[in-house]
Amino acid sequence: MNATAGQHPSAQTLAMLERLVAFATVSRNSNLGLIEEVRDYLTGHGVSSRLTYDAKGGKANLFATLGEPSNPGIVLSGHTDVVPVDGQDWATDPFVTTLDGDRIFGRGTADMKGFIAVALAMTPELLARPGDTPIQLALSYDEEVGCLGVRELLRDIAVTGVKPLGCIIGEPTGMEVVIGHKGALAFECYVHGRECHSSLVPQGVNAIEYAARLIGRVREIAERLAVEEQRNFGFDIPHSTLQTGTISGGIAVNVVPRSCEFQFDIRHLPGTRWSGLFEEIQAYARDELLPAMRRIAPESRITFRQIIDIPVLEADADAPFTHYVQDIAASRGAHYVAFGTEGGLFQQAGIPALICGPGSITQAHKPNEFVLLDQLARCETFMRNLANGPA
Numbered sequence: 472m473n474a475t476a477g478q479h480p481s482a483q484t485l486a487m488l489e490r491l492v493a494f495a496t497v498s499r500n501s502n503l504g505l506i507e508e509v510r511d512y513l514t515g516h517g518v519s520s521r522l523t524y525d526a527k528g529g530k531a532n533l534f535a536t537l538g539e540p541s542n543p544g545i546v547l548s549g550h551t552d553v554v555p556v557d558g559q560d561w562a563t564d565p566f567v568t569t570l571d572g573d574r575i576f577g578r579g580t581a582d583m584k585g586f587i588a589v590a591l592a593m594t595p596e597l598l599a600r601p602g603d604t605p606i607q608l609a610l611s612y613d614e615e616v617g618c619l620g621v622r623e624l625l626r627d628i629a630v631t632g633v634k635p636l637g638c639i640i641g642e643p644t645g646m647e648v649v650i651g652h653k654g655a656l657a658f659e660c661y662v663h664g665r666e667c668h669s670s671l672v673p674q675g676v677n678a679i680e681y682a683a684r685l686i687g688r689v690r691e692i693a694e695r696l697a698v699e700e701q702r703n704f705g706f707d708i709p710h711s712t713l714q715t716g717t718i719s720g721g722i723a724v725n726v727v728p729r730s731c732e733f734q735f736d737i738r739h740l741p742g743t744r745w746s747g748l749f750e751e752i753q754a755y756a757r758d759e760l761l762p763a764m765r766r767i768a769p770e771s772r773i774t775f776r777q778i779i780d781i782p783v784l785e786a787d788a789d790a791p792f793t794h795y796v797q798d799i800a801a802s803r804g805a806h807y808v809a810f811g812t813e814g815g816l817f818q819q820a821g822i823p824a825l826i827c828g829p830g831s832i833t834q835a836h837k838p839n840e841f842v843l844l845d846q847l848a849r850c851e852t853f854m855r856n857l858a859n860g861p862a
């Protein structure tokens with residue numbers, strides 16, 4: 472990424488970014504204000520939108536086709552939610568875009584309202600695209616909390632009966648073309664034992680100690696993969712990882728704890744069967760820990776609940792769609808990134824997906840998030856190449 476020899480994006484893009492950032496669409500908030508503004512903007516260009524809502528009706532996805540909806544299109548996908556700013560030390564108001572030199576600061580400028588702003592600002596050009604393949608906008612809610620909203624959007628696309636040709640996820644990649652990311656799974660494990668006074672330890676079942684043994688097994692699997700798993704050097708961390716991220720349990724030092732809860736995640740390479748790793752952990756709980764616990768307390772139990780499921784993305788590096796996107800991005804690379812995206816879910820739905828968007832993931836989720844003007848300008852060039860039609 473070049474921080475000095477910068478081009479400038481259009482006034483339309485900057486104005487659109489300002490409007491989008493002004494909606495504080497932190498995942499816990501409603502995104503309806505933003506979605507309705509985008510819907511009205513598109514209506515003004517003669518484009519109708521399909522909205523799909525969450526169970527409470529407080530959040531929505533938007534899907535719109537710039538062109539003939541009965542033709543399979545190319546999807547530009549972006550999530551409308553942003554991560555919180557609570558407790559972060561911002562130099563400016565995070566929900567007001569602030570231009571400083573070659574940068575625009577604001578929550579979501581990189582992740583990923585910059586991409587959405589460029590796509591919307593260039594709607595007139597995308598509408599004029601020659602050929603039969605329309606551009607389609609897919610804006611989702613609740614990506615940052617586990618890619619939740621896009622699942623409803625994908626069900627709605629299936630209802631239309633027209634499967635898109637491919638999807639470009641505009642997460643920040645410095646406008647490089649990314650063809651893959653790891654899968655991310657997270658689980659909550661609840662260990663239930665029997666409490667008693669700590670002077671009578673053998674009469675109780677210490678839930679924290681059994682949880683610790685399970686956590687140790689998670690760690691052992693992680694260490695084994697770090698040594699034995701076949702490497703994919705496209706990733707910074709070229710193997711799958713597991714780790715425990717939270718734990719709670721016990722009420723006092725002199726009480727054998729009855730319950731303990733922890734959460735762990737698995738981030739696995741494309742091609743690694745994560746379910747086998749999870750089964751190994753479950754089998755250890757079922758076959759080795761539980762029998763010992765139940766000899767003392769028959770009510771003992773260990774339960775697992777999956778809390779995050781972001782499937783792996785692994786695009787075909789030689790597919791025509793990949794080459795097309797590399798052409799319009801003027802990027803011959805085929806990179807991998809560490810973070811998860813909605814791309815794996817599009818791929819699961821049978822829609823080829825790639826990631827390419829303005830900004831850097833290293834600026835995302837932090838205070839003073841920014842995007843370089845040059846990155847927005849490069850994204851405009853990308854959209855212009857897309858608008859010019861088939862290669």
Ligand SMILES: [Zn+2]
Nearest residue numbers: 550582583642
């Ligand atoms: Zn994002």
